[in-house]
Amino acid sequence: MNTSIIVADTICPICFQGVLRRYVKHVAMDYKGRVFEQDQPGDWCDKCGEGILNGDDLQATEPAWLAFREEVDKEEGQALARIRRKLRLTQAEAAKLTGGGKNAFSRYERGEVHPMPAVLNLFKLLDKHPELLDDLKVQ
Ligand SMILES: [Zn+2]
Structure with missing residues (x-):
């Protein structure tokens, strides 16, 4: 039809x-x-x-789209927190490692600020290869 x-x-x-x-x-x-x-x-x-x-078209679907994005952002923050804990890093150490301000990770993990893709990519790699963290730590 x-x-x-x-x-x-x-x-x-x-x-x-x-x-x-x-x-x-x-x-x-x-x-x-x-x-x-x-x-x-x-x-x-x-x-x-x-x-x-038009406006009605957007109103019909925008709330679900925004809720989806919010959920993805929240999961992103939760994933960062999980990986950081797995690596036994404090939020301050994680921020220092990625070049963020001292409160950066606290804000990422609460979903208040979106981390740069480079931060997410680094933590994804460290999640799979946590032994590489030793190569990144300042001697
Ligand atoms: Zn066309």
Whole structure:
């Protein structure tokens, strides 16, 4: 069943080749390597696939998207805390190791501040290879 309707006289403002059709599209969005899927109403281009979303379209889906991102950020902070404890580092030592301010890890772990990808990547590696921490510690 095709329930889409052509949005009257509307050429896609993105590719200028397609026609916009209003329907609910199942979309997948990526946030920090995690995929979030939802049904997004909007005016969708039949050529390039891009969508034009009005205020109601965004209001229908934005709370779930923001909640998903918040959950991912929270899990990120919890993962950092778990790895730091596994490495037997204090928050101050972890901050010194990654070049952050002395309260950086406390703020990362509470989800107040998003760490740089380099910090997350370093801790992911140290989680798999904790013995490498010895090479990083100042002699
Ligand atoms: Zn288009």
